[in-house]
Amino acid sequence: RIYLDHAAATPVRPEVLRFGMRFLDGFAGNPSTIYREGLEAQAAVARAREQVAALVGASDPGAIVFTSGATESNNIAIRGTALRNKRSGKGVVASAVEHISVLNPAKDLQKSGFAFTQIPVDRYGTIDLDALGTAVTPETVVTSVQYANDEIGTVQPIREVAEIVHDRGGVLHVDATDAAGRMPIDVERDGVDLLTLSGNPLGGPQGTGALYVRPGVRVQPVLVGGGQERGLRPGTEDVFGIACMGEAARLAAAEMPGENERLRAIRDALIAGISEVEDAFLTGHPTERLPHHASFRFSRIEGESIQLAMNAFGIAIATGSACTSRTLEASHVLLAIGLAHAEAHGSMVATLGRSNSMEEVPRIVEAARETVKRLRAITPL
Ligand code: PLP
Incomplete structure (x- = not known):
């Protein structure tokens, strides 16, 4: 075969599973508690946060928020940023080749009075930078351009995109689901404000993911509940999944x-x-x-x-x-x-x-x- x-779907790496099993097999520990078991869980999540941050060049591991996958990260990035900043403007911009988990939240925001502009691509799938420059205005609260496309493999000129968006005072979200672990991503060098990651393409379990949120970027939660993950992703952490994603990120970066x-x-x-x-x-x-x-x-x-x-x-x-x-x-x-x-x-x-x-x-x-x-x-x- x-x-x-x-x-x-990427096979879960056996060494990742072996590493994570200690947080699944008979383990009880909630990172929000302060007795020994809780501290162990907390340490596992903190370690994973550092590993994921290192994979994408984030100097502050606190900028990583663990989620249930790329769809959730994209939703928090698009909805959360648009709704939190709606007083500054009601424009949302994305490339026409974004994944539906970016396009659909952006389209849905139109029901709340946002204007959504899609930027065309050329025959190779590369974004039209002139059209982007015209579409992004001071009214634009979030712009989303993927690192690379899952269907045609095209990698976007993210640094140039970031320059255009930042020149106009905007916030740039980048969906790096397919690029992470395959390209040397550096959110600080590339000028990325929000970055979507998925754990499975790295060799971690399905249903794991993360969102990098540059310190200072204002995002409101999509789910509300407890204060976990800086309130952006409330709910008891998936310690097993997070630990696995961290280990998978470490291996991906090294290899x-x-x-x-x-x-x-x-x-x-x-x-x-x-x-x-x-x-x-x-x-x-x-x-x-x-x-x-x-x-x-x-x-x-x-x-x-x-x-x-x-x-x-x-x-x-x-x-x-x-x-x-x-x-x-x-x-x-x-x-x-x-x-x-x-x-x-x-x-x-x-x-x-x-x-x-x-x-x-x-x-x-x-x-x-x-x-x-x-x-x-x-x-x-
Ligand atoms: N973004 C991109 C670019 C993808 O390729 C995918 C899945 O293939 C997703 C988001 C959604 O990922 P998930 O279904 O794991 O939430």
Whole structure:
């Protein structure tokens, strides 16, 4: 079996699970208590906070708020910042290729009188910086631009985006779900005010995440309750999940240079091989893309059939985003890069991880070639 869908789900690393198990198996300790067990839980959360902060270059670990994942972090960042600052203005800006967990809270804010502007991207998925410069005004309370896209792998020019947003006095949120652990992120160097992270892509459990909130940025909670996580994410902490996410962040940071180089080589071989298939096209940016990401579209065939045929060859691979696969709508990302509806349906996305090797590439390319040949033979398109 060859597993190529790490963006949808990454295997939990055994060493991460071993580390975290001590906070699950028979453990009782609430970080809000001050007897020994509570202090142990507190220490585990504090350690994880430092590790996650280190992964993204945050000098103050107190700026990290643990959440249940990227969707929650994005919601706190968009809603929480917009609502807290609504007296300064009612504008929200995001790129057209953001994940739906950014776009939907922004659209929802329109019901509360906010104006939401989406910034177009070019055919590679790179944001239009001129359009961004026009859209962000002193009325804009939050601007959201992802670090990299999960469907087409394109990495955005975040430092230039930050300059534009800050020149206009704005707050920049960056969704780094797919980039963290794959790119050297530094919130201070990059000028990021709010940063979304997910624990699973790092090798931690599903349902773990974090939001970096630059000290001084005003955000109101989406959930209200106890004062945990600086009141921004009340509720008893998931000590096991947080400890695992911290350990996964530590390992990802330590291994990033070597592992990225390894994955980039496999990615490039995959791109070279699959691009040879008739009427196959790379989607996303040819060079400014995630090191573990190879995405394609094929004319005249349909993504779901590609996925099923590849599955029969023993290969788990995505067609677009796992999050939209239930709706059967054309991906908003592929439409935003200018594909027609029919073209946007034939997509295939490989996201690599630790289990993948160069030896798998010929089998994947051959399976893709055979899949495309068989599907084209029976397509009514
Ligand atoms: N943001 C991006 C860029 C993603 O790719 C995803 C998931 O694929 C999410 C947010 C949502 O993550 P989750 O479903 O873990 O909340």
